[in-house]
Amino acid sequence: MAEVDTAFFPESKDMPKLSPIQVEGIPIIDLSPMTSQTVSDSSSIEGLVKEIGSACKEWGFFQVINHGVPLTLRQNIEKASKMFFSQTLEEKRKVSRDERCPMGYYDTEHTKNVRDWKEVFDFLAKDPTLVPLTSDEHDDRLTQWTNPSPPYPPHFKDILEEYVGEMKKLSFKLMELIALSLGLEANKFEEFFMKDETSSIRLNHYPPCPYPHLALGVGRHTDPGALTILAQDEVEGLEVKRRADDEWISVKPIPDAYIINLGDIVQVWSNDAYESVEHRVVVNSEKERFSFPFFFFPAHETEVRPLEELINGQSPSKYRPYKWGKYIVHRHNTNFKKQNVENIQIHHYKIA
């Protein structure tokens, strides 16, 4: 990424601050009541559900510790990811994403039409993954996305698959806690992910940037899925928009913790009880940064709409239903290159 292209520069209102606000920040939640082998008493689960509920309401973001994911798997993925990105551009481009399948290597992503200062490698949780062929709602044809097979580093695919297995387990547990916190049955969300889920893991590499005051690693956005489980390295960069006052708050790295954020689907399912909060990534001129978000996405045929249990006369549905598969295919088509129109966003489905 040697050339500097003005496509990297957002409008001045979205430009990063050089000294971001340092505060206590997003809640840290201990998941041990849920993960310990000897299932603890129901009062500690109740306490945990309350904590999750407040974190979801107040922040839409939290960090988890004692989550049960073995540290060695995270270390393996960090190491493999560094090895992959250290290759020449020519090698990396051999496993590039293309217009037919959006998985693999990619260094020209645009978030809301501004180019991100990063390179990524995307990998499906389920290979192959069934999705609609086009975003046209009248087109019933399906296609399959498949994973690339990078020759380097050795065992890259095994390392990714093992890690993804753990991310899925943790995602199901978190969705149970979120369901309970909304007063729903613990397994309320399970059915949407059991068949044909469309989840994926992304490896992000943010190289040092000579213009950290002008460009962003990822521009402000919300994540489209149900939830995201993010591992970040020790270099700060992620900023979350605080709901209380709309300030950008930097998320301090905690070793072996995972950052959880709700996506647009939970916002819709909960009929706005919970919000998918905006976040972005700032870059710096000295240090490179690596991060690994796992995006927990339901099956393509899922029709996303506010849950029956959460709507009533006083609180009518705030969203028109939409087909998840069509939405995600549309998003993938439009973030592939700079467009002249805004790509699809959840507010397009909001009932005014």
Ligand SMILES: O=C(O)CCC(=O)C(=O)O
């Ligand atoms: O790198 C990070 O910390 C966050 C990345 C992110 O928000 C994303 O890829 O959706």
Ligand SMILES: [Fe+2]
């Ligand atoms: Fe994100």
